[in-house]
Amino acid sequence: MQTPIPTAIESTAFDPTPQEFGVGARFTLSVMSDDYVQIILDALGQADPTGVDVTTGVVSTYVSGAEQDVLRYVSQVIAAAACTGAHVSAAVHLSRGCPGGVTCEIPDGGAALVSEVPTLEPAGVSCVADWALYPLADAGTARAGGDHMRDIYAAIDHARSTGVEVESDHYVTRLSGDLAQVLETIAAGWVLTGRTVQHVTTHATLSLNSPSAR
């Protein structure tokens, strides 16, 4: 049975910017090569940073901005690293609804934020991703009940309609396809769930050019 993902919610006076709503990503790019420093720096330098604020730390790079800009940036960085032919992995963590450190300044009661699903140009490199979606502040929303699995199943059903290969495994859903298509699918589950759930995060580990996948 397919659970429909709502495509719109009631309009509301709550109208934050993406930054105020805490929309963004953290990602860690790993390159299995002695030249990893140069490959990572080149990849970061080649991506289009329009619309995003980027802060690179010791463990991960933090990218904040609207969903479309964040996903474009992350996809371009990973694609640029993979285009060297090196085996690359990326730990990608998307979040919305919980801005600023570990504190939430968003009103109680299930304030959600309707955004369009990001669309990306094909990356021309394929990837396999282990993906998990977490609807967190789901108790007080229009679709009340706090049933986080319902939203997860709906997102997986949606993934089956996007053209990527979808496989279930312990803790994760495995997605295979063009890097941009896989990231679009992950972002769609995140954004569509976020139309009724205030705080939604998603984690995916992506593998590109893996010798085990050949």
Added chain:
Amino acid sequence: MQTPIPTAIESTAFDPTPQEFGVGARFTLSVMSDDYVQIILDALGQADPTGVDVTTGVVSTYVSGAEQDVLRYVSQVIAAAACTGAHVSAAVHLSRGCPGGVTCEIPDGGAALVSEVPTLEPAGVSCVADWALYPLADAGTARAGGDHMRDIYAAIDHARSTGVEVESDHYVTRLSGDLAQVLETIAAGWVLTGRTVQHVTTHATLSLNSPSAR
């Protein structure tokens, strides 16, 4: 204000094995070296697999078993790779309370599973980790209300007592210290929250021997 983490719950007839309760990990080890295949195979070969079932896939390695055994295994694999001196990152995903693919066979109503907090020998290598904790099925538990942030704050408060360095950032808490101590701290938040919340996952990206950290 510190929110106390409960140390015990009422005993119950629900007494699953760790496997039945879906206790385990997925982790992806990335080695920034041309020799990554050999380093990863050696690291997997050096770890003690007592008590765990290990399945290595294209993206990640799945480890199921009791919390103590799972954490020991993951810590030993990462430590062995880092001991080569190579820059290593690890995406670690721990889960409990949702066994078998994406389906839950655990009774409704907040069935939780009390486990001891894993304890590990010091690894002798330091790491920095970006850590996120997700209490998911928290609506129907003894501590009702579905307030996932309460459990997250309690886990962060606990982390401040373990001797690792703790820093707040967007979406994550950053932990620095000996690899084993950092993993112990992450596992403690996961296991202690899991004493009252059925489905709890946690994600951490660990960085070791990073040139940016020197």
